[in-house]
Amino acid sequence: MGNYYQPEIETMPVEQLKELQSKRLVEQVQYVYDRVPFYKKRMQEAGLEPGDIKGIEDLHKLPFITKDDLRDEYPYGLLAVPLSECVRIQSTSGTTGRRVVAFYTQGDVDIWEECCARAIMAAGGTKEDVCHVAYGYGLFTGGPGLNGGSHKVGCLTLPMSSGNTERQIQFMEDLGSTILCCTPSYAANLGEVINEGGHRDKIKLKAGIFGAEPRTEEMRHNIEESLGIKAYDIYGLTEISGPGVSFECEEQNGMHIQEDHFIPEIINPETGEVLPEGEVGELVFTCITKKAFPLLRYRTRDLCYLTRKKCSCGRTHIRMHKPMGRSDDMMVVKGVNVWPSQIEAVLLKQGYQANYQIVVDRVGNNDTIEVQVEMTPEMAKENVAVPEREKKIVHGLKSMLGIKVNVSVLEPKTIARSEGKAVRVLDKRNLYTK
Ligand code: DLL
Secondary structure (H helix, E strand, O other): OOOOOOHHHHOOOHHHHHHHHHHHHHHHHHHHHHHOHHHHHHHHHOOOOHHHOOOHHHHHHOOOEOHHHHHHOOOOOOOOOOHHHEEEEEEOOOOOOOOOEEEEEHHHHHHHHHHHHHHHHHOOOOOOOEEEEOOOOOOOOHHHHHHHHHHHHOOEEEEOOOOOHHHHHHHHHHHOOOEEEEOHHHHHHHHHHHHHOOOHHHOOOOEEEEEOOOOOHHHHHHHHHHHOOEEEEEEEEOOOOEEEEEEEOOOOOOEEEOOOOEEEEEEOOOOOOEOOOOOOEEEEEEEOOOOOOOOOOEEEEEEEOEEOOOOOOOOOOOEEOOOOOEOOOOEEEOOEEEOHHHHHHHHHHOOOOOOEEEEEEEEOOEEEEEEEEEOOHHHHHOOOOHHHHHHHHHHHHHHHHOOOOEEEEEOOOOOOOOOOOOOOEEEOOOOOOO
């Protein structure tokens, strides 16, 4: 293994890891208390002094931070160093309200890139690889994060950004890309064009690092098959640094959280109570090494569970299950909780690709939900009537969700392809406007 597989940290005995976390947490609490008036005020309101936090066993005493806090404190309210110490900003992809802006010192960027380097190495990357980064570059953290990680591993890095699919494929062929980094929806899109254009034999991809959005296991398998690769998951969020907060190893069974930098907790989203390992709840992170924008007990809104079951790769860092939804993007339709991933699972099980859109509306007092999905080119050649296909999906969705969903099966290539994060849900009810 090369430089950025760090066995002394990644396979550190758990007791030792907890000691390291405790030490870093205690220092970090004092650090933010001294430097950020927001934290001092919040802690005082909770009746806390920095000395009350003696180790990770006291973490639960600290107040939470939410996205609303970040919006209220925009842009500089949570900054813990002078602006002259910052070398970078990145921002969330949120389309409503104020964006969240995260600041980085050079040290913060180094740690972030190191986390991405670990992810690339866990996917088998070495300096012999050609790493094709097709996440968006710019304010979005995907491109810059994986780009930096790829440099650290020593791969030849192709900073492609997203879009211009023909050019992506041309470079893949000409330069022999071996690792592809992009969203799973864009990977599916690339796989489709590569196969249709007869390029499959000319590409040398062996692995993909696909994160930033939900996808089902069926979708992972479809991507692996269409590109002939192993598809690894990677998770992260701008507020905490970007991609690389956690990533999959060769086990492909949950993502190891970089516990030397981030302490995870799972809480009950209603009550804030900390839940035991294995229970599903909202993921909360505390950054213990960041200097510019160090969030303590930040509520991600991502729902998942944690496990410290032994992993065959030897890493001891706790694993998180891929987010199973968000405590805030779950839709309530006709009074029923609906996650887009449930709908996707039904579609993929029936052989469709992940080219679909969900339209939710309200007529009078009644909610309507429609799923529009494309046939694959093979399906379009089959002798099955469209209404028959629709009936089958309606039935599958009824058994999964317990409600009637209208379904439209469309011709291939009628739904706009994603180049970044796919927008799957069009909720016309505007239930979330304030
Ligand atoms: O999406 C960072 C990233 C870039 C992660 C590239 C992985 C790869 P944000 O734009 O701030 O940051 O969005 C963060 O995206 O709270 C999750 O809801 C979702 N998300 C991120 N990774 C995954 C994943 C980047 N692997 C939000 N699976 C998070 C499911 C994910 N959802």
